[in-house]
Amino acid sequence: MALKKLLIIANLVLSVFVSSAQNAVINILDSGRKTSIRGLSVVDDDIIWASGSSGTVARSVDGGKTFEWLTVPGYEKRDFRDIEAFDKNTAIIMGIAEPAVILKTKDGGKNWYKVFEDTTKGMFLDAMDFADEKNGVVIGDPVVDFPNKIYRAYTHDGGENWSHPLDDGKFIDHTATGEAMFASSGTNLIFIKAGNTFTKNKMLIVTGGLSSNIISQNPLKKTALPLLQGKESTGANSIATYNGDTYVIVGGDFANDKNADSNCVILKVNKTYTFLLPTTPPHGYRSCVEYITKDKLITCGTSGVDISNDGGMNWELISNKSFHVCQKAKKGNKVFLAGSNGKIGMLTMP
Ligand SMILES: *[C@@H]1O[C@H](CO)[C@@H](O)[C@H](O)[C@H]1NC(C)=O
Numbered sequence: 001m002a003l004k005k006l007l008i009i010a011n012l013v014l015s016v017f018v019s020s021a022q023n024a025v026i027n028i029l030d031s032g033r034k035t036s037i038r039g040l041s042v043v044d045d046d047i048i049w050a051s052g053s054s055g056t057v058a059r060s061v062d063g064g065k066t067f068e069w070l071t072v073p074g075y076e077k078r079d080f081r082d083i084e085a086f087d088k089n090t091a092i093i094m095g096i097a098e099p100a101v102i103l104k105t106k107d108g109g110k111n112w113y114k115v116f117e118d119t120t121k122g123m124f125l126d127a128m129d130f131a132d133e134k135n136g137v138v139i140g141d142p143v144v145d146f147p148n149k150i151y152r153a154y155t156h157d158g159g160e161n162w163s164h165p166l167d168d169g170k171f172i173d174h175t176a177t178g179e180a181m182f183a184s185s186g187t188n189l190i191f192i193k194a195g196n197t198f199t200k201n202k203m204l205i206v207t208g209g210l211s212s213n214i215i216s217q218n219p220l221k222k223t224a225l226p227l228l229q230g231k232e233s234t235g236a237n238s239i240a241t242y243n244g245d246t247y248v249i250v251g252g253d254f255a256n257d258k259n260a261d262s263n264c265v266i267l268k269v270n271k272t273y274t275f276l277l278p279t280t281p282p283h284g285y286r287s288c289v290e291y292i293t294k295d296k297l298i299t300c301g302t303s304g305v306d307i308s309n310d311g312g313m314n315w316e317l318i319s320n321k322s323f324h325v326c327q328k329a330k331k332g333n334k335v336f337l338a339g340s341n342g343k344i345g346m347l348t349m350p
């Protein structure tokens, strides 16, 4: 009798588990274009902006039913690896290298103007993050003339002007030799506004390469991550938080994207850092992670998409399709994904 009851319960648990796997699906909204998308910014459930290689930007104002595609004139060969959108008319895009540029539009993408340029040799921008509509930061890899220093520039007028604070320094000592940031999804940093001056702001950056660390500003702290590292293609790619005291970090080896070794870690932050390793990690290299609710997360990479319903402890593969980036609406509930060949998808949950 007791055994039978147990079996019934086991069956119930199993069927709940299976049905959640069967019902979370990704619908492809657009694809088949010659651009690799790594920048994605979802303003609300209707307004979606994406950016990628070949100077490409896409915008939807109807929840992804239709996308307008454009090539930014004069920047046809540039790779816009990150985008931050504020509304249906306003967005800024980050062109990674030589020269590194940031462009802004205020008319829905019809016209773009340059708000930032740096011609430093070897310059490679990785990601931008905004604490609110005004305050943001862009980070870049260490360059030859300033080895082991993370490049950073700040804005506090929604990207109109960018500068580096004198008391911070344009380049600060941080990374080790062979350590840098991946420009894979624009999500390897979190910028938190914590005062009215640059130096009060808090920031968390995750790195990869020969070593993989989490670097914090305010307080200044560098901590090794228990993630795959030691090669150019390995390390942390993305960090997300729900409430500022729990974080999920994903990565792995982009050159071996089915490898699921040490590709995810949960970080609890109070006075000290406590790392928790998932029981069932995501099923391969992952370039982006995002919270959907406090306990529900999505992560994606070139070898597929996983969902967790328990804060990142157990991950379930819901698609084998390749995506670089996934983002939830900043003011809304919808979740979109984007990747190579101009692929844009939307998550549908039970
Ligand atoms: C910010 O940029 C705008 C437009 O380029 C310019 O007119 C303004 O003077 C700049 N403000 C500062 C404080 O640099």
Ligand SMILES: *[C@@H]1O[C@H](CO)[C@@H](O)[C@H](O)[C@H]1NC(C)=O
Pocket: 268, 269, 270, 271, 272, 274
């Ligand atoms: C800090 O967080 C860890 C992990 O959640 C917990 O075990 C520890 O008790 C916390 N410490 C304090 C001082 O809250």
Ligand SMILES: *[C@@H]1O[C@H](CO)[C@@H](O)[C@H](O)[C@H]1NC(C)=O
Pocket: 317, 318, 319, 320
């Ligand atoms: C992913 O591919 C594997 C191997 O081909 C297959 O067994 C699995 O069912 C696929 N998963 C999904 C969610 O499509």
